[in-house]
Amino acid sequence: MKSITIKGSKRESVGKKATKALRNAGMVPCVVYGGEEPISFSAEEIAFKNLVYTPDVHTVVIDLGGETVKAILQDIQFHPVTDRILHIDFYQIFDDKEVTMEIPVRTTGNSRGVRSGGTLRIVTRKLRVKALPENLPDFIEADITDMRIGNKMYTKSLKTDNYKIMHPENTVICQVRTSRTAIADVDEDETEDGAEATEAEEAPAEA
Numbered sequence: 001m002k003s004i005t006i007k008g009s010k011r012e013s014v015g016k017k018a019t020k021a022l023r024n025a026g027m028v029p030c031v032v033y034g035g036e037e038p039i040s041f042s043a044e045e046i047a048f049k050n051l052v053y054t055p056d057v058h059t060v061v062i063d064l065g066g067e068t069v070k071a072i073l074q075d076i077q078f079h080p081v082t083d084r085i086l087h088i089d090f091y092q093i094f095d096d097k098e099v100t101m102e103i104p105v106r107t108t109g110n111s112r113g114v115r116s117g118g119t120l121r122i123v124t125r126k127l128r129v130k131a132l133p134e135n136l137p138d139f140i141e142a143d144i145t146d147m148r149i150g151n152k153m154y155t156k157s158l159k160t161d162n163y164k165i166m167h168p169e170n171t172v173i174c175q176v177r178t179s180r181t182a183i184a185d186v187d188e189d190e191t192e193d194g195a196e197a198t199e200a201e202e203a204p205a206e207a
Contacts, residue, residue: 001057001059001137001138002058003058004059004061005061005062006047006048006061006063007043007063008041008047008062008063009041009043009064009065010039010040010065011042026044027042027044028045028087029042029087029088030043030088030089030090031088032071033090034071034091034092034093035069035092039064041062041064045084045085048088052073052085057101057103057138059136060072062090069090070094071090071091071092071093072090073089073090074089074090076088076089094133098132100129100130100166101129101136102128102129103128103129103136103137103138103140105122105124105127105139107120107122107142107143107144108143108145109145109146110145111144111145111147111148111176112147113147113149113150114176116148116149117179118148118177119179120144120147120175120176121174121177122174123172123173123174123175124173124174127165127167128165128167129165131162135162136163137162140158140165141158142173142174144176147174147176148176149176150176150177150178151176152172152175153172154173155168156169156170
């Protein structure tokens with residue numbers, strides 16, 4: 001998984017006045033949990049642009065003046081009116097410890113059901129996975145090529161070589177639904193077999 005580096009400074013004072021002063025200066029107060037003790041720091045709001053305002057997910061390297069901490073985004077608070085970032089919680093990760101993270105699902109391929117006029121409906125756009133940090137995928141690939149009208153794809157059909165999906169196997173990822181413009185979605189082999197059977201039925205019996 002790709003990583004983003006965020007440069008920040010440790011916070012000595014974490015009271016309301018200090019926090020308000022940081023926000024007024026365009027800084028975001030943050031806390032890293034998961035280690036021996038929480039780490040409070042602040043960083044410029046613009047530093048989080050590529051972490052927050054993107055559909056992609058990343059691990060984070062927090063640079064605190066030479067001391068680095070590896071983490072993942074855990075929670076974020078926005079201002080209800082301006083949508084400015086008010087506070088961010090991170091969770092510290094370690095190379096030898098598994099971590100749980102939500103990973104986006106991306107569909108690949110051209111569904112035969114969609115080609116026949118069906119509509120692809122994405123049911124689950126993100127999945128929680130558990131893995132060592134180095135094995136966290138950038139996204140989970142769902143190949144819809146063979147999906148026909150009426151078919152559903154479940155988590156049990158996804159490839160998960162180095163990570164575990166933390167959802168039931170019958171969780172629906174996507175489905176191809178019928179529509180008014182849909183045409184019969186039949187295998188070519190089935191069509192040929194049907195045609196041969198029809199010809200055999202119509203053929204006159206030998207005397």
